[in-house]
Amino acid sequence: MSRKASDNVEYTLRSLSHLMKEKRRKKDENAGERSLVAAESYTSINSQGATGGGGDLERAARRQFQRDVTPAFVYVVSVFSALGGFLFGYDTGVVSGAMLLLKKQMNLTALWQELVVSSTVGAAALSALLGGLLNGTCGRRPSILIASCFFTAGAVVLAAAGNKETLLAGRVVVGLGIGLASMTIPVYIAEAAPSHLRGRLVTINTLFITGGQFFAAVIDGAFSYLAKDGWRYMFGLSAVPSVIQFFGFLFLPESPRWLIQKGQTQKARRVLSQIRGNQTIDEEYDSIKNSIDEEEKEVGTAGPVICRMLTYPPTRRALIVGCGLQMFQQLSGINTVMYYCATILQMSGMQDDTLAIWLSAVIALINFIFTLFGVWLVEKLGRRKLTIGSLAGTTIALIILALGFLLSAQVSPPVTLYPRNSSSENSICTKYSDCNGCMLDPNCGFCYQANKSNIVESSCVPVDKKFNVKAALGRCSNESKTEELFWAYNYCPTPYSWIALVSLIIYLVFFAPGMGPMPWTVNSEIYPLWARSTGNACSSGVNWIFNVLISLTFLHTAEYLTYYGAFFLYAGFAAVGLIFIYGCLPETKGKKLEEIESLFENKLCTCGASESDEGRYIEYIRVKGSNYHLSDNDASDVE
Numbered sequence: 001m002s003r004k005a006s007d008n009v010e011y012t013l014r015s016l017s018h019l020m021k022e023k024r025r026k027k028d029e030n031a032g033e034r035s036l037v038a039a040e041s042y043t044s045i046n047s048q049g050a051t052g053g054g055g056d057l058e059r060a061a062r063r064q065f066q067r068d069v070t071p072a073f074v075y076v077v078s079v080f081s082a083l084g085g086f087l088f089g090y091d092t093g094v095v096s097g098a099m100l101l102l103k104k105q106m107n108l109t110a111l112w113q114e115l116v117v118s119s120t121v122g123a124a125a126l127s128a129l130l131g132g133l134l135n136g137t138c139g140r141r142p143s144i145l146i147a148s149c150f151f152t153a154g155a156v157v158l159a160a161a162g163n164k165e166t167l168l169a170g171r172v173v174v175g176l177g178i179g180l181a182s183m184t185i186p187v188y189i190a191e192a193a194p195s196h197l198r199g200r201l202v203t204i205n206t207l208f209i210t211g212g213q214f215f216a217a218v219i220d221g222a223f224s225y226l227a228k229d230g231w232r233y234m235f236g237l238s239a240v241p242s243v244i245q246f247f248g249f250l251f252l253p254e255s256p257r258w259l260i261q262k263g264q265t266q267k268a269r270r271v272l273s274q275i276r277g278n279q280t281i282d283e284e285y286d287s288i289k290n291s292i293d294e295e296e297k298e299v300g301t302a303g304p305v306i307c308r309m310l311t312y313p314p315t316r317r318a319l320i321v322g323c324g325l326q327m328f329q330q331l332s333g334i335n336t337v338m339y340y341c342a343t344i345l346q347m348s349g350m351q352d353d354t355l356a357i358w359l360s361a362v363i364a365l366i367n368f369i370f371t372l373f374g375v376w377l378v379e380k381l382g383r384r385k386l387t388i389g390s391l392a393g394t395t396i397a398l399i400i401l402a403l404g405f406l407l408s409a410q411v412s413p414p415v416t417l418y419p420r421n422s423s424s425e426n427s428i429c430t431k432y433s434d435c436n437g438c439m440l441d442p443n444c445g446f447c448y449q450a451n452k453s454n455i456v457e458s459s460c461v462p463v464d465k466k467f468n469v470k471a472a473l474g475r476c477s478n479e480s481k482t483e484e485l486f487w488a489y490n491y492c493p494t495p496y497s498w499i500a501l502v503s504l505i506i507y508l509v510f511f512a513p514g515m516g517p518m519p520w521t522v523n524s525e526i527y528p529l530w531a532r533s534t535g536n537a538c539s540s541g542v543n544w545i546f547n548v549l550i551s552l553t554f555l556h557t558a559e560y561l562t563y564y565g566a567f568f569l570y571a572g573f574a575a576v577g578l579i580f581i582y583g584c585l586p587e588t589k590g591k592k593l594e595e596i597e598s599l600f601e602n603k604l605c606t607c608g609a610s611e612s613d614e615g616r617y618i619e620y621i622r623v624k625g626s627n628y629h630l631s632d633n634d635a636s637d638v639e
């Protein structure tokens with residue numbers, strides 16, 4: 001054995017024996033047992049692999065220890081739950097590709113298209129708000145089972161829909177599932193996870209949301225070639241994960257915290273032992289039970305939960321932070337980017353419909369990959385730093401996006417050709433003197449003749465409302481474009497269009513790891529047990545309401561404020577959000593759910609717990625500079 005390795009082993013054994021003595025002295029059974037497990041595994045690894053050198057030993061010990069501390073079952077629980085996140089992402093994402101085919105096959109007017117898209121989001125808002133009641137009274141598990149029934153039923157109705165009314169009904173049913181899943185799943189995972197992994201496991205749910213959005217974009221691309229019934233497959237496929245989730249949850253347990261709250265002691269103990277593996281659960285059980293009893297004494301049990309939450313300062317503050325986070329997530333325009341990225345990409349010069357669909361898939365993939373970064377970063381940086389860094393980057397990206405559009409608007413090509421006999425239909429568009437004005441009017445498109453990338457002659461003409469891909473009359477009304485004649489609907493040919501594409505990517509690189517997942521993660525942890533369902537119902541409801549508001553108003557906002565105005569507006573919202581989060585979001589990393597309420601005891605906006613706070617509840621054994629996270633007790637034990 002090398003000198004360095006033998007030093008390490010000796011040092012470790014001394015630390016461990018010291019730790020065990022301390023533990024025995026304190027007669028703390030739980031912590032003592034856990035240390036023993038770690039000590040045994042560490043010593044056995046040392047005796048087997050001493051030749052491997054200090055680094056290998058340390059890594060092996062850490063791996064062994066993590067296996068002991070985190071049984072695989074909690075990962076199984078999280079992944080099955082996160083299938084609900086996948087369906088949330090899939091069902092909100094798939095509609096844009098399905099719509100391209102549907103509007104032709106079912107002759108959908110603009111109003112019907114808008115109804116089919118936003119009915120889901122509206123229903124999600126409603127069911128998220130009502131889901132709090134279901135969660136509180138029936139439990140998390142039945143709520144998830146009901147959500148998967150909604151997902152499956154919605155998928156079947158949509159895939160079989162014979163008319164637009166059935167289509168609308170199917171989208172509403174799917175929306176009910178999305179809303180219920182979006183508020184229940186983060187809570188369920190947070191209540192089952194051990195505190196040192198909670199952030200990571202809840203963030204996996206958002207990873208699945210973005211995964212669902214990416215998968216939807218790929219399915220949209222693949223089935224877009226099946227012009228006749230491609231949309232049926234797009235919608236119907238979502239029945240597969242929802243059925244898997246349903247059957248999985250028949251075997252998965254109820255949240256132990258909910259069971260304790262409802263007084264189902266034996267069952268709660270059984271579930272807790274099941275998800276904590278070979279660790280003793282007495283300490284965790286007692287701390288949950290005590291905190292419920294104390295809260296009941298302090299807040300009482302009379303009256304509706306929302307009233308108690310609003311009159312009790314810590315939960316009122318938590319609610320403001322939780323709803324604020326969800327509101328600013330949507331106000332920073334993520335869904336404008338996700339729903340309209342094909343349009344935004346077309347504006348940056350990609351004229352081909354299929355190419356735009358595939359590029360949307362690339363954008364969704366970027367969102368997914370960078371959410372994965374969030375999963376990795378959340379337990380390293382903590383929620384606060386991650387959210388602040390993410391929103392700061394998002395704000396800058398929005399400003400660049402807006403500047404890109406501003407620059408494009410300034411060099412917007414002028415209209416040079418006006419029809420000689422302007423009919424009434426024509427006159428809506430003849431009032432525009434350049435492409436920018438023409439593009440912003442949904443009734444008009446820009447028809448231009450280009451000669452080696454120079455625009456020679458151009459006019460603003462009414463669009464053929466049915467397909468948007470050609471003009472209703474005059475030049476460009478013939479679908480077989482001549483070589484030099486181009487039709488630009490919703491965009492203008494300018495040399496600065498690439499800025500939109502680049503800033504869209506920067507936007508997602510910053511948004512995805514922090515502002516995407518953190519509002520969900522933080523909301524799953526900041527409320528005490530009695531207020532958790534209601535708190536999450538309210539904040540998820542706020543998320544969906546602002547989602548509808550922003551995505552429904554984007555095109556109108558762009559019409560009134562122009563595109564750069566709209567993005568400057570979102571940048572302004574994001575900047576206000578940054579101030580709010582900087583002032584009000586405390587760090588919850590590593591804290592037990594029962595400890596988090598204390599962060600909201602002081603008046604709002606003095607938060608931002610320092611790293612040194614962790615000394616209170618994180619125990620380390622130091623092996624020459626390497627820290628092994630052992631238990632959630634007082635660090636002074638090992639000093």
Ligand SMILES: O[C@H]1[C@H](O)[C@@H](O)[C@H](O)[C@@H](O)[C@H]1O
Nearest residue numbers: 206209210334335338516517
């Ligand atoms: O956290 C998610 C995620 O960032 C999605 O990409 C977005 O579409 C949702 O609205 C949001 O809630």
